[in-house]
Amino acid sequence: MAYHSGYGAHGSKHRARAAPEPPPLFDDTSGGYSSQPGGYPAPGADVAFNVNHLLGDPMANIATAYGISIASQGKDMVHKELHRFVSVNKLKYFFTVDTAYVAKKLGLLVFPYTHQNWEVQYSRDMPLPPRKDLNAPDLYIPTMAFITYVLLAGMALGIQKRFSPEVLGLCASTALVWVVMEVLALLLGLYLATVRSELSTFHLLAYSGYKYVGMILSVLTGLLFGSDGYYVALAWTSSALMYFIVRSLRTAALGPDTIGGPGPRKHLQLYLTLGAAAFQPLIIYWLTFHLVR
């Protein structure tokens, strides 16, 4: 009985810290505790309860301080290791976007046929950041589109009553693996064809990631309008994406390479671009058709 009231008072003390008024269920025991600090019928429970209560706050403080110092140490270590592999400045270039750029780029991904000038503009040998140049690739849209795709896949599977949390992780890792494989294949192709261009790994990652926008649109249309809507949206976004990729990669890959480029290299670059473009609809279909039945 005293044990229960001790626990009840403990709960009500914590509840009193969180919310000002304790619920009426615990009124009696809290009043009983505060009025009788020492005269408890069960001193064993009282001592145990007192010890717990005394160590609660300082222990929490010590633990919090320790956790904060560990977290900052861990953060420094992660930063150091990350700086060895990925140059953060180059990565930051891809994330300097603003709302107008994102809106125009999304419109360009859906309808690229009227865009005239596909060259990436430079200022003093440095490519302009995406905020100032519509043609510059960015990594913000692919990242957000990837996350949205994973969430949308979860929702679509939930609608079909095939959802479970493992499926979400599996979907995310499958899509990530396909992106990694595509970027590796593109890097290998660029190396074999000795294309010396501005296309770094992050550029390829950005161009690979743009297909997620098409995937999201196809899945959404498929969910809203059924299977026919899915195929129509798939055809539209695939052709738009293929056109976008071919135009962008041609100007990006051929940029500094126009010093009398020999014949076979141009052919190789063209095949590479066409191959990359033709791969997009396949992968869009592969990653989304099981979501729209």
Next chain:
Amino acid sequence: MAFTLYSLLQAALLCVNAIAVLHEERFLKNIGWGTDQGIGGFGEEPGIKSQLMNLIRSVRTVMRVPLIIINSITIVLLLLFG
């Protein structure tokens, strides 16, 4: 075809192992892919075949020692955890 990151790592390890076991003298020379057979001068255009041969040779040189370590770790982990 549901991939996990682990299957990607496994596939990558198997591919690198496959490149590393191509023996220079017994095999590559016989199909004309030896490293002393390819390079046609210092022209600007290496061509796909010599690029590929360079890639194979560099992968073999660079990854010889790390592959021993990674393979040992993988074998031990697979024996322990299946």
